[in-house]
Amino acid sequence: MFSIAAHGHVNPSLEVIRELVARGHRVTYAIPPTFAEKVAATGVQPVPYTSTLPGPDADPEAWGTTLLDNVEPFLADAIQALPQLIEAYAGDEPDLVLHDIASYPARVLAHRWGVPAVSLSPNLVAWEGYEEEVAEPMWSEPRKTARGQAYYARFEAWLAENGITQHPDRFAGRPARSIVLIPKALQPHADRVDERVHTFVGACQGDRADQGDWQRPAGAEKVALVSLGSAFTKQPAFYRECVRAFADLPGWHLVLQAGRHVDPAELGDVPGNVEVHSWVPQLAILRQADLFVTHAGAGGSQEGLATATPMIAVPQAADQFGNADVLQSLGVARRLDTEEATADRLREAALALVDDPEVARRLKEVQAQMAQEGGTSRAADLIEAELPGGVRK
16 A cells, blocks of 8 residues: 555545455555554554655645645655655565555556556546546646646656656546545546446545544533644634634534644634634544534545534635535535635524534435445455456456
């Protein structure tokens, strides 16, 4: 298994990896050292490598603001990581490569070794028409710039050096085999996804007992959780609006995860019905919560669906905007962009969601659909089927 040092890319795969180890497979996990202990807890052998990407605790501004700012670091990291990984696996080449969608070296290594590769996608996958509808409009301007052309030239040259003739876009976005670690309900245009390539297995969450527990306070009639995940959390003004929204709502208790880049003092006076933390055991809280104010990352979105928790989606970056729209279209959430997320709008959305029986019905329906997708066990079955001698399922 190959991944990058980001919670949203590592966490979705952990239960699948744990299951493969439990079934008797020897699994290595190539990962920067900051996540080595976490992946080792599943029973795998970590293979640490040095990464040049911003770490999990980096300021969100380290990722830049433009599309090229976002993608160039992944290519640069892949180019410098590949020689490390070639050396680390010399004489111990695997029978199968599993990889997160952001791990370009994994796909190159699978090609060099002549072994099958399976993508473990932690978020949405490309549908038929994705390139024309999303990728081409997004890239039309950057491709015209000298910087954009240099990015593609460097990517193509690196692939060619390793015997790969695919265009970078297809290399990055069109795996030969993909196991999708989100529920099908979260996938845009799911009816246009090639299911010969992509198999949706839904949430692979585990019990998360190692993350700790949380107890609902006595007297809390309603509990709301606010979390913008682990990366784009530097939003003190938004958190202040959340505190204002729930501070004087009778019977409500607010749990606010502010991340590592916000000092609680920046939130001003925090009333007794609000608790502020840099990190919380999210799934443990959602199992007891009545409302989830989320950035609509793939992990948080499916946790909200799995626990049948109504959501206010406040997207911050990347696929979160699309996820927020999907959640709203499912009838289980309201989308508010950050600048719209005032205390009044948050309070209005919260009360409407938790009092709407149709929202509760839709959540239970999606939750039941997810339970049929197979989760961790099915993912492991599908991976075993891709091993040499396996029978594809």
